[in-house]
Amino acid sequence: MRIGLDIDSVLLDTMDEFLKLMNNDLKTNFIRKNITCYNFNTKLGISRNEMVSYFKKIDYKKITLMDENIPTILNEWKSKGYKIDLITNTVGNINVIVNRLYELGINYDVLFYLKGSKKELSSTYDVFVDDSVKHLEECLSLKGNPICFNQPWNQEWDGVRVFNFKQLDKIIEEGY
Numbered sequence: 001m002r003i004g005l006d007i008d009s010v011l012l013d014t015m016d017e018f019l020k021l022m023n024n025d026l027k028t029n030f031i032r033k034n035i036t037c038y039n040f041n042t043k044l045g046i047s048r049n050e051m052v053s054y055f056k057k058i059d060y061k062k063i064t065l066m067d068e069n070i071p072t073i074l075n076e077w078k079s080k081g082y083k084i085d086l087i088t089n090t091v092g093n094i095n096v097i098v099n100r101l102y103e104l105g106i107n108y109d110v111l112f113y114l115k116g117s118k119k120e121l122s123s124t125y126d127v128f129v130d131d132s133v134k135h136l137e138e139c140l141s142l143k144g145n146p147i148c149f150n151q152p153w154n155q156e157w158d159g160v161r162v163f164n165f166k167q168l169d170k171i172i173e174e175g176y
């Protein structure tokens with residue numbers, strides 16, 4: 001079994017830190033459920049560049065897990081001999097992210113830090129998990145096996161969806 005996992009908003013709760021940073025700066029009160037599309041900057045009243053600059057300012061040293069069961073489940077997959085790769089095109093500092101993944105006990109094989117599309121790589125896995133509808137659709141277009149990690153901004157995805165890692169584990173072990 002070869003599993004490809006996104007980092008931001010799948011393994012790590014990046015949006016939570018983003019919202020704290022932005023709300024603090026702009027004196028706003030946005031919460032996760034207000035983020036109902038991937039290009040949400042217009043909804044927040046900020047430019048695309050401003051949005052990206054907040055993501056770049058995120059301190060990954062403070063970032064928490066998206067799901068507390070992630071380390072245990074990843075360890076179980078590794079003990080079964082599964083290959084777990086991380087596939088990211090984050091704008092965050094990759095060295096800080098790698099350290100944080102280690103601190104949080106995230107067990108994986110290879111981290112692919114891509115500057116462009118995840119399309120070709122993501123479609124080569126038995127399962128590819130992401131929160132971005134664009135990445136999921138691209139994976140599907142090359143006959144990959146995308147699974148959506150539920151977030152308010154990916155509700156238009158009508159394929160396979162999981163709400164947590166226990167559900168993901170069940171799908172991986174038992175099928176859809």
Ligand SMILES: [Mg+2]
Nearest residue numbers: 006008009131
């Ligand atoms: Mg993501």
